[in-house]
Amino acid sequence: MKKKIVKLVSLLMVSMVIFAGCSSSGSNENTVTANDKVFKVGISQLAEHPALDDARRGFEDGLKELGVNVEIDYQNAQGDIPTSLSIAQKFARDEVDLIYAIATPAAQSAKQATGDIPIIFSAVTDPVEAELVASMEKPGANVTGTSDLSPMDRQLQLFKDLDESIEKVGIIFNTNEANSQIQVQLAEEIGANIGLEIVSVGISTINDIPQALDSLVKKVDGIYTITDNMVASAIYLVSEKALENKMITVAGEDSHVKAGILITDGISYYELGKQSAQMAKEILVDGKLPADIPSETAKNTTKVFNEDTLNALGLDKNHPVFKDAVKIED
């Protein structure tokens, strides 16, 4: 009798899950009014993350604004690479008209899965290093997209603008992410040109952050937060520690400033998504080939600052650095 009950319960569990999943899958598909051809677009996102979510929303909104009629199939690999490969293979099977891949492993999986279907990537810091494109100007194959490389030169310059005496800047980065290593190297090169020495600490899990921060604040005059998924998850901690030590902080993206980092001259993933949507329109509606569409970095950057942090650090709001800056809304 017990055996039968267990068999029945397991059968019930599985069918419940499938039905529950099926019913909510309705929210998965997004059909815009069809007067022209409706294009099938597969969105492959690597993981749940505010920046990646923004890149997706910007893309969807951008397509709507440009009047492109799309039927979207959104899949999220939950951080698992073999899953992102299966997702890409599914899109290839479904013969979608375009794949939008958010984050490097998702884009690489898409490239591996199909050499014909146009692929647009976003939130990839170095597309050339990831071998997604032959070069930014001439991608060369069926892949092109937008890179989230921050205008680091402008951002690091902010340190010097705010306080000439700053010599050492600390960076925490996630050793798991290739994009982070690239940013640290770039920071070191740029820093060398403007007289800043970069002190970096690599961590592999989020639990290492408190200790890494403690050791870092003793050695540096300011902290720079790169666009890194792990740092983004612990950004409140970073800004708190920096504030305790009365340190000036500069961020790589505006979501950090919302969490307490002083200032950034940065990109918005949402806008990056819209840039990607423009590329999508050119491919789907205008019939251009991805090989002929140069990959782009963020076109627009905005200087954003956090007023609470500014006051807590005792800085002068009328300092020229903040003149054209926008105060971040909480």
Added chain:
Amino acid sequence: MTLLMTSIEQGLIFAVLAIGVFITYKLLDVADLSVEGTFPFGAFVFAKFISMGVNPLISTLMAFLFGTLAGLLTSIMFTKLKIKPLLSGILTMTILYSINLRINGKSNIPLFSYGSIYDLGLTILILAIIVLSIKVIMDLFLKTEIGYLLTATGDNEALVKSLGENSNKYKIMGLMISNGLVALSGALMAQYQGFADITMGSSIIVVALASIIIGDTIKKNSNFIKGTTRAIIGAVIYKIIGGVAIDLGLNPNDLKAINAIIVIAFISYNNFAIDIFSIFRKKEGKESVENSKPIKEF
């Protein structure tokens, strides 16, 4: 390429992983968590060799060999340094993380511009050949004296010692072969997906164990269907289930939970049912007796 084909291909790659974990988890009864580090280790070793110009077949073989070294590390920790096996595995995994980053200097290595083992022919066929060869070799090995002693070490270590054998020798051997296979699986996966990434190994132990357990729902103690076969079948089924979950268009946030629930369903079924072929068994005594007159009447 149909859903079935791609699921089977991924399933076969993970079948190699499952056979590796089968050796430690099932035969030696050792929980070896180092696989999370060994899997990407195999991928990164492959990437290193292929970027040096070595051909894909040899590069893949090198991944296997280096994997055995990882197994050696774990086994030395717990046989010689007397560190508990669970901890030894975790320590090896932690060490391998740094080693993996050091091998190529980056955490993500694209392999698009290099050849792969799949250039030799049809991917699914090549994988099938690889998996079957490994299975046959393993089965033959397990039938040798050394193989039996290895199995015995996991079952009853005292027995092995009473025979005058050094049980540690077999644990080391088992761990080396196991990790070699896991690394091989990592190299196969890297070639399949087109890149090696440091996060490839996360939660891979779950995939391996789920494959073994699912395989076990098919006649557990049969002599006909060997443990290695069950591991292969389990891995392929697990990936097919995953593929179906994605294809059904279920809410992407629920994907992981759905995979876990399906595994739970298999495990509970496995724990309470003996095997699925029970319906084909002969009816129990009472039901098959037609003439039920008591003996006194004769």
